[in-house]
Amino acid sequence: MLGFLEKYGLFYLTGGWPASEIGGFAGTLILAGVGLAVCFPLAILIGLARTSQRHAFFISATIWVYALRGIPLLMVLLWSYFLLPELTGHSFTPFTTAMAAIIVYESAFMAEIVRAGIQGLPKGQMEAARSIGLGYWQAMREVILPQALVNMIPSFVNQFVSTVKATSIVYIIGVSELTFVAQQINNVEVGNPIRTYVVLAFFYFIPCWGLSLLSRKIEHSIKARQSSAAAVR
Amino acid sequence: MASDRQGAMVELRGLEKSFGSYKVLDGISGAVNKGEVIVVCGPSGSGKSTMIRTINRLEEIDGGSIIVDSRDIHDKAYDINTLRSKIGFVFQQYNLFPHLSALQNVTLSPIKVAKMPKAEAADLAAHLLEKVGLKDKINAMPANLSGGQQQRVAIARALAQNASVMLLDEPTSALDPEMVGEVLQVIQKLAEEGMTMMVVTHEMGFASKAADVVWFMDQGRIIEKAKPEAFFNNPTHPRLQKFLSDLLH
Ligand SMILES: Nc1ncnc2c1ncn2[C@@H]1O[C@H](COP(=O)(O)OP(=O)(O)O)[C@@H](O)[C@H]1O
Ligand SMILES: [Mg+2]
Numbered sequence: 001m002l003g004f005l006e007k008y009g010l011f012y013l014t015g016g017w018p019a020s021e022i023g024g025f026a027g028t029l030i031l032a033g034v035g036l037a038v039c040f041p042l043a044i045l046i047g048l049a050r051t052s053q054r055h056a057f058f059i060s061a062t063i064w065v066y067a068l069r070g071i072p073l074l075m076v077l078l079w080s081y082f083l084l085p086e087l088t089g090h091s092f093t094p095f096t097t098a099m100a101a102i103i104v105y106e107s108a109f110m111a112e113i114v115r116a117g118i119q120g121l122p123k124g125q126m127e128a129a130r131s132i133g134l135g136y137w138q139a140m141r142e143v144i145l146p147q148a149l150v151n152m153i154p155s156f157v158n159q160f161v162s163t164v165k166a167t168s169i170v171y172i173i174g175v176s177e178l179t180f181v182a183q184q185i186n187n188v189e190v191g192n193p194i195r196t197y198v199v200l201a202f203f204y205f206i207p208c209w210g211l212s213l214l215s216r217k218i219e220h221s222i223k224a225r226q227s228s229a230a231a232v233r
Numbered sequence: 234m235a236s237d238r239q240g241a242m243v244e245l246r247g248l249e250k251s252f253g254s255y256k257v258l259d260g261i262s263g264a265v266n267k268g269e270v271i272v273v274c275g276p277s278g279s280g281k282s283t284m285i286r287t288i289n290r291l292e293e294i295d296g297g298s299i300i301v302d303s304r305d306i307h308d309k310a311y312d313i314n315t316l317r318s319k320i321g322f323v324f325q326q327y328n329l330f331p332h333l334s335a336l337q338n339v340t341l342s343p344i345k346v347a348k349m350p351k352a353e354a355a356d357l358a359a360h361l362l363e364k365v366g367l368k369d370k371i372n373a374m375p376a377n378l379s380g381g382q383q384q385r386v387a388i389a390r391a392l393a394q395n396a397s398v399m400l401l402d403e404p405t406s407a408l409d410p411e412m413v414g415e416v417l418q419v420i421q422k423l424a425e426e427g428m429t430m431m432v433v434t435h436e437m438g439f440a441s442k443a444a445d446v447v448w449f450m451d452q453g454r455i456i457e458k459a460k461p462e463a464f465f466n467n468p469t470h471p472r473l474q475k476f477l478s479d480l481l482h
Contacts, residue, residue: 127291128328128387132394133318133346142341146332225376 004195008185012203015176021095023176025203031095031170031177032163035102036156042107047114048140061111068108074169077101081173098170098177106163113155117148151222157215161208168204178203240266242302242398242429243288249296250283257283258294259453265398268427272440272461275450276476281433284450285400288431289320302397318346321391321399325406327383329375335362335386336371339393346394354393361389365419381412385419398429405436437480441465449473 015023022030049061068076080101085091092100121144129139171180182200186193241264248261257280265271273281286292288299290306290313299306306316329338339358343349349357362371365385375383384404391399404420405413417439424430424443434440440447440461447464449457449472457464457473468474 122326122328124324124326124328125330128322128324128330130314131289131291131317131320131322132342132390133314134342135314138345142345143330147330150332 001195004189004192005199008189008199011185012178012181012199015181021093021176023095023178024181025178027095027175027177027181028164028167028179029207031098031102031167031175032160035099035167036106036110036160036163038099039103039106039110042103043110043114044145046107046111047118050111050115051118065108065111068105069112073101073105073166074172076105077170077173080104094170094173094175097173098167098175101170102163102167106159109159110156113152113159114148116155117152118144120151121147154215154219154222157211157218161211161215164208165204241300242267242269243431244300245284245288245297246299247297248284248287248294248299250280250287250292250294257453258287261297261453261455263448263455263458265429265431266445267429269429269445270424270443271431271446271448272444273431273433273448273450274435274437274440274476275448279450280453281450282402285402285431285433288400289317289322291322314346318342318394319397321388321394321396323384323387323391323399323401323404325403327375327380327387327407329383329387329390331375334372334374335367335378335389338375338386339390342390342394357393358389361392362386364392365389366415379412380408381415384408384412384416388416388419388423392423398431399423401430401432401434403433403435405434435480437465437477449476451476 011024013024014026015021017023017026021027046061046064049057050065052058052061077098080097081094084097084100125143125147126139129143130136134142167177168179170177171183174180176184178200182196186196189196243265245261245263248258249256250258259280261280261284263271273285275281283292287294288301288306294307301316302319304311304316329335330341333341336355336358339361340351340354343354343357344351359368359371362368365388367382367385367389370378370382370386373382375386378386384407388404401420405416408416413436417436420430420432421439421443432439432444444461446458447461448455449464449468449470451472457468457470459468464473465477468477
């Protein structure tokens with residue numbers, strides 16, 4: 001086992017990098033991390049639209065969210081793979097294609113987190129903000145989002161965890177992320193697939209488990225703070 | 234007196250509003266003159282909150298019109314944020330911003346709406362917090378303040394808008410009994426200083442001391458408007474008589 005890790009550890013971690021595009025575990029984390037980071041401002045806008053009184057915004061955002069939540073990531077991935085070059089006239093690396101698919105797909109889930117975070121605040125917060133003369137965007141920026149975003153942290157962490165796992169599917173278009181790398185190792189080490197895939201499982205399990213614990217911890221501390229706030233009242 | 238249009242700060246003309254088929258406001262008319270304190274009371278569900286919330290457009294009306302400081306508030310050219318900055322609103326649940334300190338709660342509107350320099354806003358807020366008796370709580374977070382203290386910060390926040398009228402919707406109803414006095418005292422002081430106010434409250438002691446006129450609302454209508462002495466001593470409407478006798482028991 002040690003020999004196996006010594007031989008393939010770095011390959012698991014970074015794929016063929018630096019000779020080729022970064023991949024492996026790092027590729028997986030980048031896909032999920034950068035994907036969600038780029039997604040974040042988008043998700044805020046879609047989430048705001050989901051709470052909007054303006055029908056045009058609300059309806060378009062709702063269609064966006066429900067459509068994406070109703071299909072598997074794999075489908076968005078294949079669309080990006082075949083449609084993106086067709087639509088833009090450029091060709092994209094598998095990594096970029098996968099990134100685009102993840103950003104689009106996750107925007108729906110992230111937007112719902114934003115919506116729930118905003119709607120989870122007492123109605124009186126928006127009313128008070130507007131009553132002192134703040135406009136809608138000012139009220140969002142100064143009053144609603146600073147509170148809502150803190151409450152959203154655990155959900156964002158959970159979404160990151162589920163995105164890390166979901167990215168495994170992008171190996172299908174040849175992105176050299178963690179699962180793809182394991183596949184390649186398995187092609188060489190044909191005698192012991194169990195070892196190869198157990199190590200793969202641990203690479204997914206450890207960060208996801210750690211982050212799940214972290215998210216639960218953050219959730220508890222937020223709850224504790226809120227209830228102490230309520231108790232003083 | 235209520236028809237003195239020259240001096241009217243707020244004028245309600247035939248307000249109508251329904252939630253679905255339920256008529257909450259059924260022809261509300263009345264005026265709050267400059268410097269006057271109107272106390273509004275009436276049974277729960279009679280439409281008091283809805284009425285007071287239409288004045289800063291937290292609720293929209295289906296019919297009638299509202300004039301604040303000589304302007305029709307539904308005039309398309311009248312910016313809603315400008316309107317609201319002229320009206321201080323105090324909520325039953327305080328609605329302080331929990332992520333901001335007492336001082337920051339009070340400076341938010343001066344800085345963001347009135348574009349006041351930060352230092353000047355901080356001076357103003359410190360002065361107002363002192364006025365409501367919270368000089369030593371300037372940097373406290375809302376979570377660390379009692380209900381009465383939070384409501385006094387909320388009053389300071391509304392005063393910081395330099396509003397021409399204050400609307401208070403049951404400002405003491407959510408408070409523990411021992412904190413009601415400190416908040417009423419602050420409101421009473423504002424009344425004495427000549428602040429124009431509309432206060433929804435069931436604190437009849439406060440009403441008889443501070444109100445110029447008391448309105449009694451029932452089923453979306455104002456069925457009695459009278460000076461406090463007449464209101465309490467010679468109520469004419471049977472429903473008001475019942476309301477007052479219920480309050481005593
Ligand atoms: N947003 C709303 N939707 C439907 N009904 C409402 C809404 N707000 C208030 N109501 C109803 O309107 C009536 C008057 O409410 P309100 O103005 O809060 O009365 P009050 O403040 O005098 O207790 C109540 O019956 C209440 O249930
Ligand atoms: Mg009410």
